[in-house]
Amino acid sequence: MSYALDHKEMLNTLLYGLYEPCNGIFHKTSPWAPPDAATSYQQDLDKAEALLAEAGWTDSDGDGILDKMVQGQRKPFRFTILVSELPDRIAICNLLRESLDQIGIACEVRSVEFTVLMERSRTHTFDAMFAGWGTGADPDTAINVWRTGEERNYGLYSNPEVDRLFEMGKREFDLEKRRAIYQQIHRLTYEDQPYTWLYFRNSYYGFN
Secondary structure, eight states: TTTTTTHHHIIISSSTTOOOEEESSOOOTSSTTTOOOOOOEEEEEEEEHHHHHHOOBBOSSSSOEHHHHEEEEEEEEEOOOOOOHHHHHHHHHHHHHHHHHTTTTTEEEOOOHHOOOOOOHHTOOOOOOOOOOOSSGGGGGGGHSSSSTTTTTTTTOOOOHHHHHHHHHHHHHOHHHHHHHHHHHHHHHHHHOSSOOOOOOOOOOOOO
């Protein structure tokens, strides 16, 4: 999905150029972000199709939808993405649907009330989901999203090395050593792509 989505259309048209592309847990101005962080993804349908072919997804029956043998049955590549009822988020999910359609994946966008979205998140009853999160002043607050088995780890992401690094970061008092630990967490999670990172959301304030 990271290669399939039209990120430029999302940022420049749907979000009016107000937000920056996201390339991992920490914003580039954060001391916890690695100076050599990878650049954010751009749409590359050829790479997306190559990854799908490598994983065994082909259009064997010529119906325009990729399929694959899964546990003895041929399954079409169809899934539903859940999203809250916010118009901008629905629009981004529709853009994802249109992008995926170009490479033979059928994506249904289903908007639900926020309480329903959170319940489905907690019970892990979803194919895919559009969501966002924030972190506190200390990078250890991100542990409940990324460490195996944590409450807000809705996507069930699990990397033993990331788990180990979070424990190290919690106990490290040397600032430079601690910074290096969280920078490595940033690199590993971005390399694994458990999420398709979209954008850093700015805050805007008006004063009378």
